[in-house]
Amino acid sequence: MRMDKLKIGLFGFGVVGQGIFQVLGKSKNANAEIVGICVRNPDKPRAVAADRSLFTASPDAILGNPEVDLVVEVIDDARASYDIVRRALLKGIPVVSGNKAMLARHLPELIEIQRQHDVALLYDASSCGSIPVIRNLEEYYDNDLLLEVKGILNGSSNYILSRVFDHRDSYAEALAQAQALGFAESDPSFDIEGYDSLFKLVIITVHALGAYVAPERIFTYGISTIHDADIRYAREKGVKIKLVAQVVKVSDEHFTMFVMPEFVTPSKYIYSVDDEYNGVVIRGECYDRQFMFGKGAGSLPTASSILSDIMARRHDYRYEYKKSKFMQKPDYTTDITLRIYARYTMTDIPSVLRFTKIREQYAGEESNYVIGDVQLSELLEKRPQLSGADVFLANIPQFFLDRDN
Amino acid sequence: MRMDKLKIGLFGFGVVGQGIFQVLGKSKNANAEIVGICVRNPDKPRAVAADRSLFTASPDAILGNPEVDLVVEVIDDARASYDIVRRALLKGIPVVSGNKAMLARHLPELIEIQRQHDVALLYDASSCGSIPVIRNLEEYYDNDLLLEVKGILNGSSNYILSRVFDHRDSYAEALAQAQALGFAESDPSFDIEGYDSLFKLVIITVHALGAYVAPERIFTYGISTIHDADIRYAREKGVKIKLVAQVVKVSDEHFTMFVMPEFVTPSKYIYSVDDEYNGVVIRGECYDRQFMFGKGAGSLPTASSILSDIMARRHDYRYEYKKSKFMQKPDYTTDITLRIYARYTMTDIPSVLRFTKIREQYAGEESNYVIGDVQLSELLEKRPQLSGADVFLANIPQFFLDRDN
Numbered sequence: 120m121r122m123d124k125l126k127i128g129l130f131g132f133g134v135v136g137q138g139i140f141q142v143l144g145k146s147k148n149a150n151a152e153i154v155g156i157c158v159r160n161p162d163k164p165r166a167v168a169a170d171r172s173l174f175t176a177s178p179d180a181i182l183g184n185p186e187v188d189l190v191v192e193v194i195d196d197a198r199a200s201y202d203i204v205r206r207a208l209l210k211g212i213p214v215v216s217g218n219k220a221m222l223a224r225h226l227p228e229l230i231e232i233q234r235q236h237d238v239a240l241l242y243d244a245s246s247c248g249s250i251p252v253i254r255n256l257e258e259y260y261d262n263d264l265l266l267e268v269k270g271i272l273n274g275s276s277n278y279i280l281s282r283v284f285d286h287r288d289s290y291a292e293a294l295a296q297a298q299a300l301g302f303a304e305s306d307p308s309f310d311i312e313g314y315d316s317l318f319k320l321v322i323i324t325v326h327a328l329g330a331y332v333a334p335e336r337i338f339t340y341g342i343s344t345i346h347d348a349d350i351r352y353a354r355e356k357g358v359k360i361k362l363v364a365q366v367v368k369v370s371d372e373h374f375t376m377f378v379m380p381e382f383v384t385p386s387k388y389i390y391s392v393d394d395e396y397n398g399v400v401i402r403g404e405c406y407d408r409q410f411m412f413g414k415g416a417g418s419l420p421t422a423s424s425i426l427s428d429i430m431a432r433r434h435d436y437r438y439e440y441k442k443s444k445f446m447q448k449p450d451y452t453t454d455i456t457l458r459i460y461a462r463y464t465m466t467d468i469p470s471v472l473r474f475t476k477i478r479e480q481y482a483g484e485e486s487n488y489v490i491g492d493v494q495l496s497e498l499l500e501k502r503p504q505l506s507g508a509d510v511f512l513a514n515i516p517q518f519f520l521d522r523d524n
Numbered sequence: 525m526r527m528d529k530l531k532i533g534l535f536g537f538g539v540v541g542q543g544i545f546q547v548l549g550k551s552k553n554a555n556a557e558i559v560g561i562c563v564r565n566p567d568k569p570r571a572v573a574a575d576r577s578l579f580t581a582s583p584d585a586i587l588g589n590p591e592v593d594l595v596v597e598v599i600d601d602a603r604a605s606y607d608i609v610r611r612a613l614l615k616g617i618p619v620v621s622g623n624k625a626m627l628a629r630h631l632p633e634l635i636e637i638q639r640q641h642d643v644a645l646l647y648d649a650s651s652c653g654s655i656p657v658i659r660n661l662e663e664y665y666d667n668d669l670l671l672e673v674k675g676i677l678n679g680s681s682n683y684i685l686s687r688v689f690d691h692r693d694s695y696a697e698a699l700a701q702a703q704a705l706g707f708a709e710s711d712p713s714f715d716i717e718g719y720d721s722l723f724k725l726v727i728i729t730v731h732a733l734g735a736y737v738a739p740e741r742i743f744t745y746g747i748s749t750i751h752d753a754d755i756r757y758a759r760e761k762g763v764k765i766k767l768v769a770q771v772v773k774v775s776d777e778h779f780t781m782f783v784m785p786e787f788v789t790p791s792k793y794i795y796s797v798d799d800e801y802n803g804v805v806i807r808g809e810c811y812d813r814q815f816m817f818g819k820g821a822g823s824l825p826t827a828s829s830i831l832s833d834i835m836a837r838r839h840d841y842r843y844e845y846k847k848s849k850f851m852q853k854p855d856y857t858t859d860i861t862l863r864i865y866a867r868y869t870m871t872d873i874p875s876v877l878r879f880t881k882i883r884e885q886y887a888g889e890e891s892n893y894v895i896g897d898v899q900l901s902e903l904l905e906k907r908p909q910l911s912g913a914d915v916f917l918a919n920i921p922q923f924f925l926d927r928d929n
Contacts, residue, residue: 142810148668148850243664249811251664258663258841259648259656259832263553388817391796405547405828406654409818412793414811423810427664436663439839445553 125151125433128181128212130203131194132158132174134301135217135244137167138422139191143429151189151429155181182206189432190214191425197221208232208240213437215428217244217421220309223318227331230440239437241428246319247272247397249420250413251427256326257438260401263445268327269365270399271392272319274416275310276342276362281393283350284359290345300395301417312341313378316364320376324366328374329442332451338499340379344511348486349462353513358382359390360513373452377495380513382460453496457514462488464509471504473497490515530556530838533586533617535608536599537563537579539706540622540649542572543827544596548834556594556834560586587611594837595619596830602626613637613645618842620833622649622826625714628723632736635845644842646833651724652677652802654825655818656832661731662843665806668850673732674770675804676797677724679821680715681747681767686798688755689764695750705800706822717746718783721769725781729771733779734847737856743904745784749916753891754867758918763787764795765918778857782900785918787865858901862919867893869914876909878902895920 127143129136136156143149153173161174181187182203190207194200197220204221207214209232216222222229222245233240243253247270256268271277275297282293298307309315317339325331342362353360363381368374383390388410392398397415402408414420442448456475461468464486469477474491481488486509498505498512505512532548534541541561548554558578566579586592587608595612599605602625609626612619614637621627627634627650638645648658652675661673676682680702687698703712714720722744730736747767758765768786773779788795793815797803802820807813819825847853861880866873869891874882879896886893891914903910903917910917 138810142669145809146667146669147852249814251660254664255656255660258836259659261835262551262828262831264547264551264828264831403828404550405543405824405831407819407825409654409816411814411816413814419810420812423667423669423808426667426669426810430666431663434844442553447552 125429126154126186126188127151127429128184128187128190129153129156130178130181130190130192132156132165132169133193133195134418135193135421135425137165138418139193139425140167140169142419142422142426146426149426149430150433154186155184157181178203178206182210182212187212189429191429192216192218193425194218197224201225204229204240205232208236208238211236211238213239213432214241215425215432216240216242217425219245219315219318219322223321223334226322226325233437239432239435241431241436241438242322243428244421244424246322247399248274248413248415248417249424250397250399250411250415251424252323252399252411253326254427255401255411256323257441260327260403261441263442263447264404264406265327265368265401266404267365267367267402268323268399269363269367269389269402271361271389271397272316272364272399272415273310273313273362274395274397274414275307276313276316277392277397278395279311280342280360280362283345285393308343311343313339313362316362316378320364320366320378324376325440326438326442327366328368329440329445329448330374330451332376336451338377338379338453338495338502340502340505340512342380344508345380346462346486346511349511349513352460352462352488353382356382358384361389361392363389363514368449369452369455370449371447372449374449375452375455375495380511382513382515453494453499455495456492457495457498458490458492460488460490460513460515462486462511466504466507466510468510472501530834531559531591531593532556532834533589533592533595534558534561535583535586535595535597537561537570537574538598538600539823540598540826540830542570543823544598544830545572545574547824547827547831551831554831554835555838559591560589562586583608583611587615587617592617594834596834597621597623598830599623602629606630609634609645610637613641613643616641616643618644618837619646620649620830620837621645621647622830624650624720624723624727628726628739631727631730638842644837644840646836646841646843647727648833649826649829651727652804653679653818653820653822654829655802655804655816655820656829657728657804657816658731659832660806660816661728662846665732665808666846668847668852669809669811670732670773670806671809672770672772672807673728673804674768674772674794674807676766676794676802677721677769677804677820678715678718678767679800679802679819680712681718681721682797682802683800684716685747685765685767688750690798713748716748718744718767721767721783725769725771725783729781730845731843731847732771733773734845734850734853735779735856737781741856743782743784743858743900743907745907745910745917747785749913750785751867751891751916754916754918757865757867757893758787761787763789766794766797768794768919773854774857774860775854776852777854779854780857780860780900785916787918787920858899858904860900861897862900862903863895863897865893865895865918865920867891867916871909871912871915873915877906
């Protein structure tokens with residue numbers, strides 16, 4: 120363990136960046152110091168009192184400072200984040216990053232750079248804020264007995280669904296409330312269309328199964344088209360609608376992944392994950408189900424997760440990506456059958472989507488729905504036709520046919 | 525990372541030892557092999573088919589085998605466990621142990637031996653089976669922002685309380701059922717008098733706050749004297765009775781610890797931890813509350829936790845006990861006020877126990893109770909007088925005075 124003070128170059132001073140500044144101040148034993156803060160506009164007034172002389176608009180002022188031994192990157196812009204992280208790593212400077220959109224797209228290249236330049240990139244804060252999912256998958260569930268990681272990975276969409284279900288708010292009210300409370304990302308579609316969950320799922324899968332699957336290959340369906348009829352239906356059946364991301368081994372040779380709303384029964388752990396909380400279930404061959412629950416977002420929870428990564432660097436910790444070296448890694452497949460609920464008004468879903476079997480069909484004055492079995496590959500292929508405002512889909516997981524039957 | 529096969533000397537072949545044997549067989553990537561199994565009686569027939577030539581009754585046959593690069597110790601007897609672990613470490617052989625009673629008593633010495641002989645002792649399985657509590661406290665919550673670790677750490681007492689509360693079984697029926705299912709330790713008092721939880725709490729505190737407190741200095745009260753009157757009282761108040769172990773920072777300078785039954789309200793995470801499950805809440809200054817939930821005991825869950833420790837040794841992982849080196853470590857105190865419920869019939873509790881304030885008093889034909897404020901130090905001092913079968917105590921945590929008021 121190094122005993123001298125760790126010198127940090129910080130990129131970004133939004134809610135998370137300011138949180139890191141505060142958390143480092145609170146921790147008497149962190150023994151780390153921010154020696155430079157790169158922001159777009161150094162002269163902008165800030166809520167948190169940081170020494171003005173620390174601020175710069177020039178990335179080179181930080182990346183070129185030989186004193187800096189760790190870059191912490193918490194900027195909003197995925198393209199700029201990629202550029203900074205890549206440049207820092209190529210210079211041999213270790214990096215802590217929280218940018219899930221950037222990581223989900225560029226992990227294979229960034230893993231390769233880490234190997235070639237013998238330098239560490241840590242990003243536990245990128246998935247589920249303060250819940251240590253990545254670290255546990257990498258270090259603790261680091262064997263091939265893992266079968267499934269499934270959870271609520273996005274706080275703001277979950278907050279919205281909780282308001283709608285438990286408080287009977289309208290969807291629009293709930294969304295406005297989430298934005299007012301600062302849970303929603305600057306672009307809310309990121310949250311409510313499922314992309315935030317998707318990016319986290321991509322990162323999680325790298326550490327769960329040692330496999331990288333590009334985001335565009337994964338079926339992703341959000342909650343923005345949810346309708347009173349869907350909520351009424353779920354209430355009548357005694358279930359909640361949650362936006363669920365999952366990666367599941369369907370056989371020894373194959374795993375599948377998708378993000379979509381799900382009818383969750385009260386017996387499931389994630390049923391009680393409400394408001395802005397995240398909850399992750401890790402299932403393994405011998406340990407059955409483990410459940411981790413906590414605040415998935417917010418300034419200080421995310422910052423304290425970044426602090427864990429910073430402290431880990433004091434001990435030269437790095438991800439080993441052990442599972443990517445496993446002998447028998449499973450392959451990604453979308454060739455599995457799901458049972459889904461599809462509600463529609465204008466779009467004639469049964470003619471758009473090829474169901475292998477239709478189990479129930481309902482036609483009403485306001486809306487219609489169909490419940491049936493469909494291939495995940497079919498959902499992925501027809502995704503563009505399913506995004507109209509008059510369609511809503513939900514997974515009915517007790518009928519996860521290829522696994523349970 | 526070492527690429528050759530890890531050679532394991534196994535001590536003990538009970539439920540956990542057999543589980544390890546099975547789990548190592550299941551994991552294609554563990555790359556570890558059991559080269560010897562030390563048991564009291566090598567000729568006893570075993571449910572799990574292991575090569576007879578592996579068995580020996582002589583510890584020296586394993587500790588003296590130069591091929592062995594890891595000792596895994598899962599025997600029931602704390603004294604024998606201490607002897608084997610100590611001897612292995614002094615010989616420079618790393619050890620994975622699951623013996624909480626042994627660890628809770630001997631950790632300071634074993635930490636010192638690890639330092640002096642530069643050898644690792646891992647024991648994540650000792651606390652909460654498959655829930656990675658120790659590893660997370662050591663690696664992830666490895667800063668000084670941690671405020672509290674609180675949870676249900678013993679599966680069999682929790683199973684009994686669940687049967688009594690949810691299924692309205694009698695206490696005796698529930699205990700018999702727990703023993704029939706194999707949840708209870710061979711000596712059930714270990715579980716139901718709170719000692720199992722106590723030993724886990726001692727180990728957890730070493731990794732939570734960097735402080736070792738000997739078991740006998742910690743107030744511990746079990747569930748064996750629970751009575752219908754207590755269950756009725758809790759039901760009327762809409763709470764459950766759970767056996768809770770906790771370590772809590774009460775100020776910057778002090779922390780406290782105790783194990784006792786608690787009235788748990790439905791809003792608490794641990795309220796829904798039922799049956800043989802364990803649940804742990806980790807609270808920190810910035811990350812608020814994190815909840816981890818899973819199977820705390822049983823052959824395969826414990827074995828898979830041991831597998832995680834075995835795999836960690838492939839990467840030369842060891843606990844650093846970082847927090848024990850922190851500059852400002854808090855000190856242990858029992859000088860705090862609790863509000864408790866004390867039910868009694870013969871023993872005149874108000875005259876035995878010095879309450880600083882009595883809040884409620886009830887006298888009935890069957891039993892009496894008093895609710896009042898009492899110093900933890902007073903409880904510890906009077907512990908011997910409180911153990912009669914006619915007394916039951918429970919903590920009422922919303923009145924944790926020194927913290928919340």
